Amino acid sequence: MSAEIIDGKALSASFREQIAQEVAQFKAESQVVPHLTAILVGDDPASAVYVRNKERACEKAGIQSTLKRLPAETTEAELIDLVQQLNADPEVHGILVQLPLPKHINETAILDIVNPLKDVDAFHPENVGLIVQGRPRYLPCTPYGIQQMILSTKMETGGKHAVILGRSEIVGKPMAMLLIQRGVGADATVTICHSRTQNLKEIVRSADIIIAAIGQPEFVTADMVKPGAIVIDVGINRVDGKLVGDVAFESVKEVASAITPVPGGVGPMTIAMLLKNTLAAARILTGKLSD
Numbered sequence: 001m002s003a004e005i006i007d008g009k010a011l012s013a014s015f016r017e018q019i020a021q022e023v024a025q026f027k028a029e030s031q032v033v034p035h036l037t038a039i040l041v042g043d044d045p046a047s048a049v050y051v052r053n054k055e056r057a058c059e060k061a062g063i064q065s066t067l068k069r070l071p072a073e074t075t076e077a078e079l080i081d082l083v084q085q086l087n088a089d090p091e092v093h094g095i096l097v098q099l100p101l102p103k104h105i106n107e108t109a110i111l112d113i114v115n116p117l118k119d120v121d122a123f124h125p126e127n128v129g130l131i132v133q134g135r136p137r138y139l140p141c142t143p144y145g146i147q148q149m150i151l152s153t154k155m156e157t158g159g160k161h162a163v164i165l166g167r168s169e170i171v172g173k174p175m176a177m178l179l180i181q182r183g184v185g186a187d188a189t190v191t192i193c194h195s196r197t198q199n200l201k202e203i204v205r206s207a208d209i210i211i212a213a214i215g216q217p218e219f220v221t222a223d224m225v226k227p228g229a230i231v232i233d234v235g236i237n238r239v240d241g242k243l244v245g246d247v248a249f250e251s252v253k254e255v256a257s258a259i260t261p262v263p264g265g266v267g268p269m270t271i272a273m274l275l276k277n278t279l280a281a282a283r284i285l286t287g288k289l290s291d
């Protein structure tokens, strides 16, 4: 039987509708307009698309958005200066530095100076630490969106084996933290696989939940998937002008119980969760935590 397709576009639309209502209520109660400022450095065309989509999503949800677009030759010191200005600006609730940054800028140095209360990506070490300790302030947008997608399948995750392919700071590591926490959509037993993992195929074959985030087109093939597994594809690879995930979708969907497509899967959920975090940041910074 063919898998359920987890429609990230539809799911994100329903989250965005809900967030828009919460934003309207927050504005009415507080007279504050949640405000996200995104920083885009350089000319990476994919990053420009993602940032534009984030701006559009903000606009539709009633969130103010500002884009600070800087040339590729911007120095690290200039970027630090801009982040510090935004940290000090009481009108800005969320700061997002679009990644990747140009190679001459140390990403860690930049992410480390974002005010943790405005860090709607949850990349600051303080926010990462809070996640590890199981008392998150914000959840990183992609893992947060993936957790919502898994929840939408109604699969019980408690005690299940989740295998994550990829150990990035943005997806792999925080995803593992979310899945091992106690609670609904969590309580899983997690294995992270990476380029040095031995017996990778066997490990993936034992997974009830597979999260593919390694940036290799169609890496996960049907023979690596246990029948009935949930397969989440985080990959966005451009092959011959076409977007392809890290999962061989057509064959894997015949084995899995649920699967996310690319495009239209995890990507749109990432943006919906950013809106959620921006509203949360506005609430935290204005001291208006009740909804």
Ligand SMILES: Nc1nc2c(c(=O)[nH]1)N[C@@H](CN(C=O)c1ccc(C(=O)N[C@@H](CCC(=O)O)C(=O)O)cc1)CN2
Pocket (backbone or CB within 6 Å): 046, 049, 050, 053, 096, 097, 098, 099, 100, 121, 141, 142, 170, 236, 243, 262, 263, 264, 265, 266, 267, 268, 270, 271
């Ligand atoms: N500061 C951040 N930088 C980056 C993040 C992030 O969460 N914060 N994640 C990725 C890029 N990303 C968000 O910024 C992102 C990637 C893809 C999509 C998306 O909706 N993709 C579409 C396809 C779009 C296309 O045509 O290329 C889809 O999957 O349907 C949204 C957000 C790295 N940087």
